[in-house]
Amino acid sequence: MSKKKIISDVVCPFCGSLCDDIEVIMENDTIKEVKNACQLGATKIRGNRNSKRLTKPLIKIKEEFVEATYDEAAEQAAKILLEAEFPIFYGFGSTEANAHRESIKFAEEVGAIWDHCPSVCHGPSVLAIQEIGIAGCTLGEIRNRSDLIVYIGTNPMEAHPRHMSRYTTFPRGFFREKGFQERTVVVIDIRKTETAKVANHYIQIQPNRDFEFLSALRAVVRGQTLKVETVAGVPREKIEELAELMKNAKHGVLFFGLGLASTKGNHRNVDAALSLVRDLNDYTKFYVQPMRGHFNVTGAQNVITWISGYPFAVSYLKGYPQYNPGEFSLTGVMSRQEADAAVIVASDPVGNSPKQVMEHFARIPLIVLDPYETPTTQLASVVFPVTISGVESDGTAYRMDHVPIRLRKIKKGPKGVLTDYAVLKKIAQKYRKLKKENRKKAPKKEW
Ligand code: SF4
Missing domain, CATH: 3.40.50.740 (Rossmann fold)
Structure with missing residues (x-):
């Protein structure tokens, strides 16, 4: 007779989100079904059938x-x-x-x-964090408190598929009972990614111009007036709007990925992002978090x-x-x-x-x-x-x-x-x- 067993609170060992609400249905020590995981996680847990398993040294x-x-x-x-x-x-x-x-x-x-x-991969982020320090918080705090989520140079919808639904955008939180209705999502990227498609605001910047963009945004946050019409392909008004949005958030967070850390400027780009968040803390609570892969x-x-x-x-x-x-x-x-x-x-x-x-x-x-x-x-x-x-x-x-x-x-x-x-x-x-x-x-x- 086949023995069925449900294992709950399983942690997905695929990406840095480490979702810990996975349910696995077992039958005679064989995985029959993986619930709650995204496709990447479910494939890893079930076993990658496209790769040959090694069994002998x-x-x-x-x-x-x-x-x-x-x-x-x-x-x-x-x-x-x-x-x-x-x-x-x-x-x-x-x-x-x-x-x-x-x-x-x-x-x-x-x-x-x-x-x-x-x-x-994130070596430049580590170097920048060593120089500047990081205003960090947990994903739990973000889920319960954040009303502004900014993603720059990262596409969680494809690389960390449950990041938005578990921690940042869609879940109801202790202080965000209405879930996504109480949150604003901004995506800054060089192309309209899947994440950008579900964001409230999408800002397209030119490739390899992250440092200029973040420096201009930082200047506006600190009360400077931009004397140019566009920076990194972004109109001045959009940068000013974003600076206001960030300063007026109750609890904001900036997530950045390799699209920031591995492009021209490397750790100086991350340095600019960390410094921007430090400046924002003169006005409100703002945090920053690298999106880690493995x-x-x-x-x-x-x-x-x-x-x-x-x-x-x-x-x-x-x-x-x-x-x-x-x-x-x-x-x-x-x-x-x-x-x-x-x-x-x-x-x-x-x-x-x-x-x-x-x-x-x-x-x-x-x-x-x-x-x-x-x-x-x-x-x-x-x-x-x-x-x-x-x-x-x-x-x-x-x-x-x-x-x-x-x-x-x-x-x-x-x-x-x-x-x-x-x-x-x-x-x-x-x-x-x-x-x-x-x-x-x-x-x-x-x-
Ligand atoms: S987002 Fe997907 S791959 Fe990443 S930990 Fe969660 S279930 Fe696993």
Whole structure:
């Protein structure tokens, strides 16, 4: 007889919104239905049928993958790391906080660089926040209080599909009982996105002119008069109207995405956005929030910061943490051909990196932990299949507003498949054992 079970309050492990109201209907440990999630989240929870699931560790011998046990694969990975002089650990946006902690501890022991997704996405936002500071609040506060929502350079309707319905625009809140009727949504973007179509106001700006636009808006907020008719293609009156709207909000929030942080100006654009919000706080309560992509990229940033004091691009090559984005970030280290081995966890950099980076990935030994076959696993020397965090194993993830949320295990992973944390621990144990043996074998120094 089939056994049906309903699991409620499941957290979706796809994007930084970490929706925690998902309901999963199970029948004999198989997911039958996923309720409340958007299509992106439901596909991740059900299992991506378009990608090949990995179930056995693999070691590449003479350009062919050979199945191995976890112990054999861990030994091979440990040997690679023992020989490496400039290893890099990278990824971590789609795994849980225990795996972050274990990987950082291990990177320090090995003397490696530890880097994660911001070095190719929201790194400029992190740099700007370090310079200016951030007037932040939680998504819960926004849901209950905000009457003005401004999205710039981001399209949540497609990238974070439930962001507007759960946190910002449509839900009824404690102080916003009429939901969307009490809120105004403004979208500032270079094209009319799906989000712009549902907004109350859409302001189209010219590509790569975000800094000018935000600086002009800031000047108007501070009481200056613009002496030009348009800025970044936006008429002066529209900028003045927006400044008034923002100053008169009771509780406003500015969300920005990679359309701001990754265009010309980079961290200076974010700097302008953060400064604008700081200025607005002379008139009203206003907050600002980056739209983070992978479900636990904020977690990786928190964990490396509370361990090393730095948010990304951290080098342990000298035995203590050093921070220098560019010098110690993935793209720099790989394009200068410095790294001589890499450990990639929960990420597919080969599928998403510039050509020189991809070419260097092909030259060096890669140790990859992933539930699915990806372009990165295909280039790897050792591949470890792992469970899907938040579906087949639990853990902690940090929502984009830095709120930690406990992920639920919904079902068992494939037989014998370990978590990221367990695999990292296994490699570290093998590494210590081999290092000790090598030390014993080494001839004693004559003094
Ligand atoms: S919005 Fe993001 S977290 Fe929420 S269900 Fe969709 S993919 Fe999952």
